[in-house]
Amino acid sequence: MRKVNIIYLCLLILNISSCSYSNYQKSVVSEHRKTLEEKEVNFFSYKDFNYIPIKEKYSFKINGEDKTFNFEEGKSYFKAFKINPQTGNYLLVVKSRAYGGQNIVFKKPTLLMPKIILLDKNKDVLALDSELISSTFSSEYNLSRSYLINMELGPLVEYVVVYTDPSFAGKIIDNPQRMNAYYAGNGMVGFSTVPGTPKALSIEGNMVIKIKQPNFLK
DSSP: OHHHHHHHHHHHHHHHHHHHHHHHHHHHHHHHHHHHHHSOOOOSSGGGSOEEEOSSEEEEEESTTSOEEEETTEEEEOEEEEOOOOSSOEEEEEEEEOBSOBOSSOBOOEEEOEEEEEEOTTSOEEEEGGGSEEEEEEOSSEEEEEEEEOTTTGGGOOEEEEEEOGGGTTOEEOOOOEEEEEEEETTEEEEEEEOOOOEEEESOEEEEEEEEOOGGGO
16 A cells, blocks of 8 residues: 555645646746847848858757748748759758756756758758648657758759747647556556656757658658
């Protein structure tokens, strides 16, 4: 009976701490938003961006050290990339990884919901995020968006801009529940369902961009 009570107590603590994530994360996001609001817009044309050449994969951060631009959705930090034109169908994947502080026991991550703009060789807009076919996947500490670039568009794309919609900041993503194992005594192992770690969306994040050619597109 004592072990069962301990198990229920642990689950209660997990649920309480899960709720507290939102307040902590929102305070972090609020600081991020305030920093962005105080920043002046650095560029007024895509042609003036500094483009980082990449091949298949590149890890980076989007945060207060970056330049800003007034996108259609509002002011945002961004990163801009130069890629090699692709001849066939491919996926352009942009992933956000857990970003932020931690206390003694729990990580308290925030994530950035990425958006992209595709540009041609002259740095003119080929496609906005809303015009592209994409899918979003969220796991425990990651959030990724995969964009399908078809063979008509692929050879024309030479530049990619990654940014976020500032209105997303502060929204909470609740992860699917996960199974935790515990020792129930007498050689028995039990399983309990506990909430995943809620994540707050922010305007800063740890990011990865990669070009992928999955089997189903070949």
